[in-house]
Amino acid sequence: xxxxxxxxxxxxxxxxxxxxxxxxxxxxxxxxxxxxxxxxxxxxxxxxxxxxxxxxxxxxxxxxxxxxxxxxxxxxxxxxxxxxxxxxxxxxxxxxxxxxxxxxxxxxxxxxxxxxxxxxxxxxxxxxxxxxxxxxxxxxxxxxxxxxxxxxxxxxxxxxx
Amino acid sequence: xxxxxxxxxxxxxxxxxxxxxxxxxxxxxxxxxxxxxxxxxxxxxxxxxxxxxxxxxxxxxxxxxxxxxxxxxxxxxxxxxxxxxxxxxxxxxxxxxxxxxxxxxxxxxxxxxxxxxxxxxxxxxxxxxxxxxxxxxxxxxxxxxxxxxxxxxxxxxxxxxxxxxxxxxxxxxxxxxxxxxxxxxxxxxxxxxxxxxxxxxxxxxxxxxxxxxxxxxxxxxxxxxxxxxxxxxxxxxxxxxxxxxxxxxxxxxxxxxxxxxxxxxxxxxxxxxxxxxxxxxxxxxxxxxxxxxxxxxxxxxxxxxxxxxxxxxxxxxxxxxxxxxxxxxxxxxxxxxxxxxxxxxxxxxxxxxxxxxxxxxxxxxxxxxxxxxxxxxxxxxxxxxxxxxxxxxxxxxxxxxxxxxxxxxxxxxxxxxxxxxxxxxxxxxxxxxxxxxxxxxxxxxxxxxxxxxxxxxxxxxxxxxxxxxxxxxxxxxxxxxxxxxxxxxxxxxxxxxxxxxxxxxxxxxxxxxxxxxxxxxxxxxxxxxxxxxxxxxxxxxxxxxxxxxxxxxxxxxxxxxxxxxxxxxxxxxxxxxxxxxxxxxxxxxxxxxxxxxxxxxxxxxxxxxxxxxxxxxxxxxxxxxxxxxxxxxxxxxxxxxxxxxxxxxxxxxxx
Numbered sequence: 001x002x003x004x005x006x007x008x009x010x011x012x013x014x015x016x017x018x019x020x021x022x023x024x025x026x027x028x029x030x031x032x033x034x035x036x037x038x039x040x041x042x043x044x045x046x047x048x049x050x051x052x053x054x055x056x057x058x059x060x061x062x063x064x065x066x067x068x069x070x071x072x073x074x075x076x077x078x079x080x081x082x083x084x085x086x087x088x089x090x091x092x093x094x095x096x097x098x099x100x101x102x103x104x105x106x107x108x109x110x111x112x113x114x115x116x117x118x119x120x121x122x123x124x125x126x127x128x129x130x131x132x133x134x135x136x137x138x139x140x141x142x143x144x145x146x147x148x149x150x151x152x153x154x155x156x157x158x159x160x161x
Numbered sequence: 162x163x164x165x166x167x168x169x170x171x172x173x174x175x176x177x178x179x180x181x182x183x184x185x186x187x188x189x190x191x192x193x194x195x196x197x198x199x200x201x202x203x204x205x206x207x208x209x210x211x212x213x214x215x216x217x218x219x220x221x222x223x224x225x226x227x228x229x230x231x232x233x234x235x236x237x238x239x240x241x242x243x244x245x246x247x248x249x250x251x252x253x254x255x256x257x258x259x260x261x262x263x264x265x266x267x268x269x270x271x272x273x274x275x276x277x278x279x280x281x282x283x284x285x286x287x288x289x290x291x292x293x294x295x296x297x298x299x300x301x302x303x304x305x306x307x308x309x310x311x312x313x314x315x316x317x318x319x320x321x322x323x324x325x326x327x328x329x330x331x332x333x334x335x336x337x338x339x340x341x342x343x344x345x346x347x348x349x350x351x352x353x354x355x356x357x358x359x360x361x362x363x364x365x366x367x368x369x370x371x372x373x374x375x376x377x378x379x380x381x382x383x384x385x386x387x388x389x390x391x392x393x394x395x396x397x398x399x400x401x402x403x404x405x406x407x408x409x410x411x412x413x414x415x416x417x418x419x420x421x422x423x424x425x426x427x428x429x430x431x432x433x434x435x436x437x438x439x440x441x442x443x444x445x446x447x448x449x450x451x452x453x454x455x456x457x458x459x460x461x462x463x464x465x466x467x468x469x470x471x472x473x474x475x476x477x478x479x480x481x482x483x484x485x486x487x488x489x490x491x492x493x494x495x496x497x498x499x500x501x502x503x504x505x506x507x508x509x510x511x512x513x514x515x516x517x518x519x520x521x522x523x524x525x526x527x528x529x530x531x532x533x534x535x536x537x538x539x540x541x542x543x544x545x546x547x548x549x550x551x552x553x554x555x556x557x558x559x560x561x562x563x564x565x566x567x568x569x570x571x572x573x574x575x576x577x578x579x580x581x582x583x584x585x586x587x588x589x590x591x592x593x594x595x596x597x598x599x600x601x602x603x604x605x606x607x608x609x610x611x612x613x614x615x616x617x618x619x620x621x622x623x624x625x626x627x628x629x630x631x632x633x634x635x636x637x638x639x640x641x642x643x644x645x646x647x648x649x650x651x652x653x654x655x656x657x658x659x660x661x662x663x664x665x666x667x668x669x670x671x672x673x674x675x676x677x678x679x680x681x682x683x684x685x686x687x688x689x690x691x692x693x694x695x696x697x698x699x700x701x702x703x704x705x706x707x708x709x710x711x712x713x714x715x716x717x718x719x720x721x722x723x724x725x726x727x728x729x730x731x732x733x734x735x736x737x738x739x740x741x742x743x744x745x746x747x748x749x750x751x752x753x754x755x756x757x758x759x760x761x762x763x764x765x766x767x768x769x770x771x772x773x774x775x776x777x778x779x780x781x782x783x784x785x786x787x788x789x790x791x792x793x794x795x796x797x798x799x800x801x802x803x804x805x806x807x808x809x810x811x812x813x814x815x816x
Contacts, residue, residue, distance in 0.1 A: 010591065016602055017623065024609045024619045035679045035769075046553040052411065052467070054555055059737065059757070098555025100540070105547065109540045109554065113533045113562060120525045128518075131509035 037074050041081050042067055045088055046096045054098055066092075167234050169227035173220045173315035180216030180271065181305035183209045188298035195291030203285045206294060207278045213301060214275040221268045224255050224314055233325065236318035237261065243327030245708035250333035256342050257328035259463055259478070260314035265343065267304040269350040274301055277354060289372060293361035300353055303485050311478045327708060330731045330738045335401040337393060345390030345417060349455045351383025352424065356452035359445050363496040368503050370435055373444070377431065378794055384424045385790035391417055392783035399776070400743060407669075407779060410559040412467040415538045416458025419531050423451040426527035432651070433517045436582060439506040442497060443524070449493040454531075456486045466542060512584040519577035526573065530566045534559065560673070564617050571621065571666060574628035574659055575601070578635045593634070600630025613675070621670035625663045632656040632663070654793030661789055664782030671775040678771045680756070683716065685764040692772045694719055694751060701761045708732060711740075712759045714766040718744050718751055726755040726768060749774045
């Protein structure tokens with residue numbers, strides 16, 4: 001059993017995962033229906049007259065008009081999804097976009113999460129370094145006795161080790 | 162002269178005033194009695210708690226009475242009451258707008274305060290209890306002031322009004338309106354209890370682990386109610402409201418999700434403090450954050466600063482809530498700073514590859530997630546303030562950032578359950594993770610086998626299988642040792658919660674990635690086909706009463722049962738509300754909506770069909786989270802104390 005759990009088996013598992021992921025991510029996803037495309041595009045556009053709803057969700061007349069415009073463009077088949085979204089944004093100004101642009105001050109909404117994550121991870125790393133430095137003591141006889149006592153109580157209990 | 166129907170207003174106002182006085186004197190008694198160690202004064206505290214609680218109950222009852230009797234002398238009844246609203250929705254109309262919601266909040270809060278005072282009646286002289294109760298009274302006073310001032314549900318209305326529009330149509334078409342808001346409020350308001358004890362611990366300087374023990378079940382139950390409330394809201398949105406999804410990252414949804422995230426971080430990191438005596442400042446900060454975020458969320462969604470289809474009200478309480486939020490943050494941070502020396506933890510974390518290391522990583526990810534959701538929610542306000550420009554941050558933004566965060570959390574759920582405290586060796590991890598890892602590979606192989614594509618969903622299924630294996634391994638080991646008792650306690654109940662979360666993650670990944678839709682123009686007698694299913698229009702059904710007209714298209718699916726997606730038109734508001742009809746199975750949902758207008762006289766109707774895989778597992782996962790929370794609340798196996806004897810001896814002890 002020990003050999004079964006050795007590193008070559010883990011390597012094999014890793015290879016299987018990579019192979020399966022490669023198959024899964026590279027094969028054809030099948031054609032999208034026009035309706036799927038319209039849904040995907042309208043999820044990125046805010047209804048200009050609603051309380052923060054997307055065109056996809058809203059049943060307001062303004063949303064209906066944009067949905068029809070998107071449907072016409074999709075049926076025409078001459079533009080990509082991004083181009084359709086861009087043309088709607090040009091018509092109604094950028095405030096109909098539900099995804100903020102990555103330029104100017106709007107980019108802060110993308111940068112700040114990454115900055116916070118980097119700071120948090122750096123803080124964690126610094127804390128572990130400090131703890132490792134502080135944690136130079138040897139186990140006392142009390143420690144040893146306590147661990148032995150707990151292990152003797154139920155050696156299979158993982159909570160105690 | 163006032164008629165019986167006109168009595169609710171004066172009675173309600175009087176009850177609120179008495180309640181405010183009770184809470185005020187309760188605060189004074191708790192503070193003075195605790196400071197002066199005056200048991201006689203402290204013995205008055207339960208009376209004041211009861212007085213404010215009974216007053217809040219009376220005010221709530223008066224509001225219900227006004228609603229039931231359609232007392233249109235009150236502005237609130239004019240706003241949300243209607244003679245045509247059915248009894249059930251008339252009852253729930255009390256919490257269908259701002260003033261009534263705040264009254265419900267107050268009711269839950271005063272009942273909780275009374276409950277705490279009753280539970281600790283024999284320890285009311287304990288300073289930590291005294292300060293905790295004082296904190297709860299303080300919060301209660303704030304909400305009494307709100308109900309007597311800017312959110313007064315008993316304010317007199319314009320004369321001569323004989324009927325009203327009734328509650329928002331979305332709040333009068335399903336029984337969930339009875340459960341979803343009160344359960345969510347139990348979660349929000351419940352967070353006041355651990356917060357109050359945290360403040361009590363800070364003021365008394367007893368910042369060890371005692372206060373955690375006092376409040377761990379309160380925190381767990383509040384978190385459980387918040388979880389249940391969020392899941393019920395998702396179910397309502399999906400099955401009833403026709404918003405065609407379970408989660409839209411709407412500001413109101415975010416307002417409940419952000420404290421849930423910090424609360425989830427807390428119920429993990431608190432284990433590190435209980436076990437190792439560490440992370441004291443961090444845990445206090447998480448509790449303060451969770452409580453203050455409930456207030457901030459209420460400000461964002463009730464003050465009208467953010468638009469939401471889900472808010473159901475606008476008001477002038479914004480400055481009050483913002484000031485209260487500021488007071489909480491300033492006082493809490495001040496207290497934490499004041500007790501800085503005592504909060505210094507005696508222990509250290511030996512290795513990142515340990516259970517406490519995993520909890521820390523979990524906390525970082527949850528906190529960053531909470532920050533992301535908060536930032537996305539308030540970013541339009543920031544842009545408007547800086548550039549006087551409108552901006553909307555919607556679902557695609559949150560989805561884009563939530564995917565990597567969710568995957569990281571799933572990865573931690575694979576590893577953390579098998580990690581021991583203090584330190585793990587590579588060999589130990591290899592042994593414990595071996596079969597769970599195969600669970601992940603099996604899930605991936607199955608997914609690829611059935612045609613799943615896309616990196617993010619495939620990673621979700623893989624990590625879901627892995628994490629599910631890790632949770633099941635823990636449960637199998639525990640039940641082998643202890644039989645059914647191995648399912649209870651925080652560690653084991655927590656694993657049941659994990660399995661629920663995994664099911665939700667997998668269901669969300671599948672339904673978000675593989676949903677297909679198609680608009681179909683159905684004609685009577687002609688069968689339409691989409692994605693291997695048949696749809697046939699068999700007729701229409703119209704129901705009408707005094708308040709609304711429901712027109713449903715009867716659509717036979719796959720030659721079997723007929724489903725009836727409908728449009729409801731509310732006469733008083735002229736609003737069309739779509740109601741979907743869903744054929745559910747363990748594999749996929751066939752979700753039907755009907756596109757207005759419906760002409761019953763015609764032989765055709767336009768419907769939209771969504772094929773959504775695995776949605777039912779989302780509700781099963783939610784149920785498991787609830788069951789797991791209950792199991793976690795039961796005491797697990799008793800363990801001998803394992804204080805960190807290798808930690809540096811505190812100077813007080815050695816003195």
